[in-house]
Amino acid sequence: MSTGTVATFEDSLERLEVGWTHASSDGLADVLEGLCSDPTIGVDLPYDGVDLPDWVNTDPTPADLREANAGVTAAGLGIADYGSVVVQGTPDGIEPVSLFGDLHVAVLRQSDIVPGMPEAFDWLGEEFRTGHSSAIIATGPSATADMGALVKGAHGPKEVHVVILDE
Amino acid sequence: MSKAREAKAAKIRQLMETEGDAVGTSTRGFNEGRYESVQTLDDYEGLKSEARAIKEDAIERLPELIDQLRETVESNGGTLYIADDAADANQYIREVCEDKEAERVVKSKSMTSEEIEVNEDLEAADIDVVETDLGEWVLQVADESPSHIVAPAIHKSREAIADLFNETFEPDEPLETAEELTMFAREQLGELIEGADVGMTGANFITADTGTMALVTSEGNARKTAVVPDTHVAVAGVEKVIPTVEDLRPFVELIGKSGTGQDITSYISLLTPPVESPTVDFDAPDTPLSATETDRDFHLVLIDNGRFDMREDDQLRETLYCIRCSACSNVCANFQHVGGHAFGGETYSGGIGTGWEAGVEGLDSAAEFNDLCTGCSRCTTACPVEIDIPWINTVVRDRVNRGEVSELDWLVEGLTPDEEPGGVSLQKRFFGNFETAAKVGSFFAPVSNWAAGLGVSRDIMERFLGIDARRELPAFQRETLKDWFESRTSRVDDPVRTAVLYPDVYTNHVQVERGKAAVRALEALGVDVIVPDVRSSGRAPLSQGMIATAEDHAHDVYAGLAEHIDDGRDIVVIEPSDLAMFQSEYEKFLPEKSFERISEASYEVMEYVFGLLEHGADAGALSAGAGEEIAYHSHCQQRTLGLEGHTEAVLSDLGYDVATSDVECCGMAGSFGYKSEYYELSVDVGSELQGQFQTDENRDRTVVASGTSCLEQLDSLLSRPTQHPIQLVAPRR
Numbered sequence: 001m002s003t004g005t006v007a008t009f010e011d012s013l014e015r016l017e018v019g020w021t022h023a024s025s026d027g028l029a030d031v032l033e034g035l036c037s038d039p040t041i042g043v044d045l046p047y048d049g050v051d052l053p054d055w056v057n058t059d060p061t062p063a064d065l066r067e068a069n070a071g072v073t074a075a076g077l078g079i080a081d082y083g084s085v086v087v088q089g090t091p092d093g094i095e096p097v098s099l100f101g102d103l104h105v106a107v108l109r110q111s112d113i114v115p116g117m118p119e120a121f122d123w124l125g126e127e128f129r130t131g132h133s134s135a136i137i138a139t140g141p142s143a144t145a146d147m148g149a150l151v152k153g154a155h156g157p158k159e160v161h162v163v164i165l166d167e
Numbered sequence: 168m169s170k171a172r173e174a175k176a177a178k179i180r181q182l183m184e185t186e187g188d189a190v191g192t193s194t195r196g197f198n199e200g201r202y203e204s205v206q207t208l209d210d211y212e213g214l215k216s217e218a219r220a221i222k223e224d225a226i227e228r229l230p231e232l233i234d235q236l237r238e239t240v241e242s243n244g245g246t247l248y249i250a251d252d253a254a255d256a257n258q259y260i261r262e263v264c265e266d267k268e269a270e271r272v273v274k275s276k277s278m279t280s281e282e283i284e285v286n287e288d289l290e291a292a293d294i295d296v297v298e299t300d301l302g303e304w305v306l307q308v309a310d311e312s313p314s315h316i317v318a319p320a321i322h323k324s325r326e327a328i329a330d331l332f333n334e335t336f337e338p339d340e341p342l343e344t345a346e347e348l349t350m351f352a353r354e355q356l357g358e359l360i361e362g363a364d365v366g367m368t369g370a371n372f373i374t375a376d377t378g379t380m381a382l383v384t385s386e387g388n389a390r391k392t393a394v395v396p397d398t399h400v401a402v403a404g405v406e407k408v409i410p411t412v413e414d415l416r417p418f419v420e421l422i423g424k425s426g427t428g429q430d431i432t433s434y435i436s437l438l439t440p441p442v443e444s445p446t447v448d449f450d451a452p453d454t455p456l457s458a459t460e461t462d463r464d465f466h467l468v469l470i471d472n473g474r475f476d477m478r479e480d481d482q483l484r485e486t487l488y489c490i491r492c493s494a495c496s497n498v499c500a501n502f503q504h505v506g507g508h509a510f511g512g513e514t515y516s517g518g519i520g521t522g523w524e525a526g527v528e529g530l531d532s533a534a535e536f537n538d539l540c541t542g543c544s545r546c547t548t549a550c551p552v553e554i555d556i557p558w559i560n561t562v563v564r565d566r567v568n569r570g571e572v573s574e575l576d577w578l579v580e581g582l583t584p585d586e587e588p589g590g591v592s593l594q595k596r597f598f599g600n601f602e603t604a605a606k607v608g609s610f611f612a613p614v615s616n617w618a619a620g621l622g623v624s625r626d627i628m629e630r631f632l633g634i635d636a637r638r639e640l641p642a643f644q645r646e647t648l649k650d651w652f653e654s655r656t657s658r659v660d661d662p663v664r665t666a667v668l669y670p671d672v673y674t675n676h677v678q679v680e681r682g683k684a685a686v687r688a689l690e691a692l693g694v695d696v697i698v699p700d701v702r703s704s705g706r707a708p709l710s711q712g713m714i715a716t717a718e719d720h721a722h723d724v725y726a727g728l729a730e731h732i733d734d735g736r737d738i739v740v741i742e743p744s745d746l747a748m749f750q751s752e753y754e755k756f757l758p759e760k761s762f763e764r765i766s767e768a769s770y771e772v773m774e775y776v777f778g779l780l781e782h783g784a785d786a787g788a789l790s791a792g793a794g795e796e797i798a799y800h801s802h803c804q805q806r807t808l809g810l811e812g813h814t815e816a817v818l819s820d821l822g823y824d825v826a827t828s829d830v831e832c833c834g835m836a837g838s839f840g841y842k843s844e845y846y847e848l849s850v851d852v853g854s855e856l857q858g859q860f861q862t863d864e865n866r867d868r869t870v871v872a873s874g875t876s877c878l879e880q881l882d883s884l885l886s887r888p889t890q891h892p893i894q895l896v897a898p899r900r
Contacts, residue, residue, distance in 0.1 A: 062361075063452040081207075082431050089444040093456045095394050096447050099387060121416040124437065128377040128412050133243075134442040137419070137435040142387035145193075145427075146302035146318065147352070148325025149345035154301060155353060155360075156387025156434070 005080045006164070009113050012083030013162060016140040020162040028107070028163065029053040032072060035105055035161050039064065042072035043094045045107055050165065060097065071101035071157070075138075076127075078113035078162070079120045082139055085162060086120065088127075089134025098138070104157040106138075109165045172633050172844040179848050182505045186322035187851070190314060190506035193321045197497040198831070200428015201549065207430060208420065218417040219553045222488035225409045226478055232375040232408045233469070239378035244441050245465035249405070252472045253283035260285055260367070260400055263466050264294050267398050269364035275382070275389035276300035277369025278316055278491060279470060280402050282514045282527060285367075297359045299388035301352050308335055314507040316516060317426050317493040322506050356388070361449035366392035370403040371490065372418060373467070376411045378439050380467075383422055385433040393438060397446045398464045405469045406478075406487040412437075418490060421551040426492035440465035477526040482562040486522030488552040495519050495546035495556050500832035500852045501539045510539045518546045518556040525563045534567040538845070541836030542710050543803035544747065558755070564712025568595060585708060586715040594633040598838035599708035599716060605676040608643030635846035639883060641677045648675045648682035652698040662695035663784070666775070667731045671742040672703045673875040681890070684897035685741055685772050691788040691898045692779045697736070701727035704745040709752060710837050721748070721756035725765055738769040741891065743805035743874050744837065746771050750808060771805060772893050773814040773873070780820065789896045792823030795869060798860045799892065800828040800881065802874030803836075814873060814892050821896055826865055830855045833872075835880035849880070857884040871895055 013020045023031040025047070032040075032053060041064050042056035056072055057064055073094045075085035085106040089095035098104045114120055124135060142156030152158050168176070205211045225232060233249070240247040250256030264272060272294055274280065286296040286307075298307045302320035306313060309331050313319030320328070325345055332348060333341045336355075342348050368389050370380040380401060382389045393399055409415070415437070423429040441463035445456040477483045496502045496517030499510070507516025512524035512532035518540055525533040540560035547555055568591040585591075585600055597604070628634040648670050666689055674682040682698075689696050705720025728738055740746040749769045754762045770778070780786050797818060801811035811827070818825045834852025839845050860870060860881070870889045872878050881889045 059455045059457055061453050061455050062447050062449045065447060065456075066361075066449075066452075084431065089394070089438075089442050091443045091445065091461075093445050095390065095442075095444040096456065099390050099394070117416050117420050121413050121419075124415075125412040128374075128379050128437070128439055132443075133439045134444060135437045136390065137431070137437070139431045139433055141433065142385065143433050144301050144349055144386045146300070146305065146320055146386075147328055147345040147348040148323075151345050151349040153353070154349060154386035154388070155299065155356065155391055 005113055005115050006110060008115070009078050009080040009083060012080060016083045018083060018140050018160050018162060020164060022164045022166050024166055025050045028165070031163055032056070032105065036070035036072065036103065038069065039067055040070040040072060041065065041068045041097050041101065043074070043090070043092050043097050045074045047074070047109060047165065060093070065096055065100040068101035070103040070105060071097040071099070072105040072107065073098045075106040075108040075162070076112065076135065077120060077123055078108045079116065079137070080113055081116040084137050084139040086124070087136040087138050088132060089136070095134060095136070099156050101157060102153065103159045103161065104141075105161045105163060107163045107165060109167065111167060113164075168629055168843045169633065175844040176847060179505055179509055179845070182509045183848065183851055186314065186506050186508060187504050189324045190322050191503045193318060194315070194497040194503045197427045197493070201425055201494060201497065204424035204428050204430050208424070214417045214421060215551050215553055218421055218551055219488065221409055221414045221417065222552050226406060226484065226487050229405065229408065229478060232410060233405065235375040236373065236378060236408055239375065240467055243378050243439055243465075245378065245467060247467045247469065250468055250470045250472070253470075256283045256402065256468050256470050256472075257285050257288035259468055260402070261289060261292050261294070263398070263400055264289060264365055265292065267364055269294055269398070271295040271297060271359065271363050272365045272367050273297045273299050273360050273363040273392050273396070274303075274367045275369065275384065275392045276303050276319070277367070277402055278514065279369055279404050280367065281313065282472065283402070283470060285402065297356070297363070299356050299360060299392055301349065301386060304352060304356060305331065308332070312508070314511070314516065315493060315496060316491050316507070316520075322508065360388075360391050360395055363396045365398045365400060366396045367400045367402060368392055370401045370407055371422070372415055373403060373408050374410065374412050374415065375408055379412055380438050380440070381415055381419070382434075382436040382438070383432050384436065387434060390434060390436055393436065393440070393442070394444050395447045397462060399440050400466045400468060401440070402468045402470065405471055405474050408469070422490055422492050425494040425549065425551040426497075473527040480526075483522055483526050483559065485554045486519060486526055486559060488554055489519050489523070490552060492551055493517060494549040494551065498545045498549040498831055500543065500545075500830065500834060501541065501848060504848060504851050505539070510536050512536060518560065519554060521563045522556075522559040525566070530563065530567055530570065533563050537563050537567060541832070541839045543832045543836055544751070544807040545803050545831045548807055558752070561709060561712055561714065565714045568592070568712050585713055586719045587713050591711070591713060593631055594842060595711035595713065597632050598841070599711035599713040601707040601838075602672050602703040605643060605672050608641075609645060609647055609676045612643040612645040629843055633843045634841050635843040637846055638841050641673070641879070643676050644679045646679065648679050649698055649700060651679065651683060652686065657690065657695060659690050659693060659695045663693040663779075665695040665697065665734075665736045666739045667697045667699055667728065667736050669701065669738055669740045669745065670698050671740070671745045672707070674741050678875060678878065678891070681741055681894050684891070684894040685739070687900070688776060688789060688893055688897035689739065692776065692784040694779065697731070699727060699731065704748040706744050706748050707837070709748070717752070718756040721753050725753070725757055725761050728765060729761070732764050732768045736768075737775065738765065739772050739775045740769055741772045741893065743771060743802040743808070743810070744876075747804035747808060771808070771810045771813065771873075773817055774810050776893070776896070777813040777817050780817065786821060788898065789821055790898060792818065792821045794822060794824055796824045796867065797826070797895070798828070798865045798868035798870050799825050800833060800856060800860075800872040800877050802872070802877055803832045805873050817896065818892060823895070826868060828856055828859045830859065833874070833877040833880040835876035837876055840876070840880060850884070853880045853884050856881070860885060869895070
């Protein structure tokens with residue numbers, strides 16, 4: 001991963017009209033506070049020393065999913081050319097938490113951004129061969145044009161924000 | 168007009184009126200999006216070839232890959248079922264649902280499930296089926312069928328959807344905007360998903376190595392369908408299996424761009440079910456997901472339904488490479504004007520729809536719409552897996568022809584020296600043997616028009632041959648290009664090259680002036696020209712699905728040109744559809760080496776002029792433009808061959824100011840625009856080109872076009888004269 005790759009990723013997010021913010025592990029809570037409104041649900045991040053603030057409900061119920069304004073999850077990979085994040089389905093519920101809220105906040109380590117699909121699929125091949133069962137290549141919010149014009153937010157989030165964790 | 172033709176014309180007319188605008192706006196948008204989107208790829212052509220190679224290999228090794236997939240799916244904890252046909256698949260799916268005591272199945276969009284009509288089957292068993300893709304749901308509410316394989320409700324305008332929802336659901340406030348309609352649907356469907364017992368999806372691809380399926384979506388309904396209920400049934404054709412996860416990459420990069428012109432759709436779900444994600448049990452709304460016992464069940468139902476037979480069929484096999492992206496629908500001028508309700512069969516629509524319908528439903532369903540493919544070939548470069556879609560349509564047409572019986576063969580007797588076994592419709596036999604009609608036409612010209620010369624009135628022609636009386640017939644010239652050429656002496660001293668100007672039927676008999684212009688232009692550039700007596704290319708019979716006849720032409724043409732090629736002469740072709748025969752279709756008819764020789768030796772006439780000028784020929788010998796404003800329409804097959812730019816470059820270099828049309832096809836397409844059942848569609852398609860050439864900016868421009876058909880169509884649609892670009896640049900005498 002080079003600074004060029006990060007810049008390309010940011011350009012792609014810009015094109016998709018997806019917001020992004022850089023944050024340090026210490027600054028994450030403040031960044032999330034600025035992005036999310038109650039109720040916010042989340043899944044604990046798999047990064048050492050990086051915790052979600054207490055006000056994020058990390059043990060949601062189906063009712064919480066239904067009511068959530070925002071869902072905060074880790075993203076396993078960023079794909080620079082496309083501005084995509086890879087959302088891994090895990091037993092602790094990343095898939096539903098990233099899907100039901102109006103806003104999905106994807107927290108991504110800067111070092112996990114790869115240039116393009118060839119690198120992404122090398123990584124994904126390894127993931128699936130080692131037993132992981134689900135990965136969504138998510139690019140921007142959910143959308144549909146089925147009702148006569150492009151509308152953001154069909155069944156999934158209406159908005160996506162990527163927080164890039166600087167290390 | 169015969170009753171069958173009148174009925175077909177009426178259906179097309181009605182769809183053009185009711186659905187044409189909505190379909191046209193969206194498909195043209197998708198198509199333009201494709202052109203823009205593929206430019207973001209470093210190596211688009213390379214990626215397509217890679218995708219193609221993966222599919223070729225996968226279909227070749229399909230039984231082995233399915234065995235491997237069965238092992239991986241079972242070791243993952245799922246079940247693989249291979250269904251022979253629709254009934255078999257439906258029975259299995261119904262039993263899965265009944266075992267779960269399912270009351271409601273939620274579905275994400277799947278054409279394969281449309282093919283087997285699983286909704287009807289489950290509903291008959293009192294199981295509620297809900298389509299959660301917004302477009303599919305609109306159709307479910309409206310009780311209509313998809314008009315497009317990717318955007319199923321493309322034929323419905325926002326206003327029509329609003330009316331439908333307001334009448335059906337009577338919301339407190341009438342719905343109006345796309346945003347309101349979408350949010351209403353999201354809410355309604357969200358509740359239905361919450362209470363679902365089984366989630367059914369399709370699968371765009373399934374990898375044999377890990378049992379991973381890819382779902383290409385944008386709304387998020389497939390994600391919810393797969394994650395909320397504990398039972399997931401995926402339904403897909405056997406052809407969806409590819410070897411490895413890494414093999415997904417070119418498809419993921421190509422499918423959105425090729426289809427709706429998106430760089431990538433919002434979600435590519437890669438799932439190896441049963442997935443680890445917790446189920447979401449809305450019946451226990453206050454039990455945390457962490458405390459929910461997740462015991463998922465996964466059934467992959469792979470459907471044969473004719474596909475293994477297609478795999479054994481040398482002509483239809485390519486259809487199985489199709490990734491259902493819809494590029495061939497969106498790029499198709501005819502599809503843009505009528506949509507899948509006319510240009511489609513039982514399930515599948517668009518160019519490749521013919522192959523699918525022939526393979527899974529049978530020839531009857533394919534025959535319903537097969538003739539709407541004019542062979543313009545614009546889909547061949549749009550297809551991300553490089554399927555020769557016009558060829559599949561031609562093959563199916565040939566097979567359909569062989570099933571038809573005609574009692575009126577006497578009408579075209581003597582005009583149809585073809586190789587066909589009988590059964591081909593009179594209309595097709597007439598157009599397929601156009602070279603013979605042209606010879607007769609020139610013989611009678613100009614003392615009487617050719618139809619009278621044949622002793623056939625326009626009324627008879629319309630009734631029995633289906634030649635629309637509203638279409639002006641070509642005026643055959645008494646002196647053919649060959650006659651003219653033989654009566655003169657070449658004046659080139661010390662020629663730089665020797666070229667064989669191929670006398671295609673139209674140039675030889677109808678548009679003789681463009682042939683003479685080509686001879687003058689080439690000679691002015693120092694080229695010695697020969698106009699030999701060679702048979703027509705076979706394009707006419709091929710476009711009628713008369714493959715044996717076309718092949719016979721190919722052998723004769725090659726025999727007639729081989730010595731010239733051996734002698735180092737260049738083959739210069741004026742008519743792009745004939746050049747496309749030499750450079751594309753002849754590959755199917757000639758030995759490989761012969762095909763390579765004729766393909767490499769042949770040039771489009773303006774491409775040839777371009778090459779001569781590049782190699783130092785004196786442009787001053789041609790007619791300079793001095794800023795003359797030109798409106799240029801290239802030819803569909805010419806653009807597929809990548810030869811549009813040469814004409815533009817030559818004209819610009821000579822000082823012409825060129826504006827080029829960007830419609831995919833003029834709508835005439837050889838015989839298509841003459842046929843009474845398609846005349847109105849042809850004119851409707853042509854109206855786009857007409858519109859472009861009548862804007863304030865273009866209305867005074869001199870009109871030039873490369874193809875015979877394009878010139879005929881433009882002549883009928885515009886009040887100003889038209890000509891081939893070679894006539895513009897050729898010295899006047």
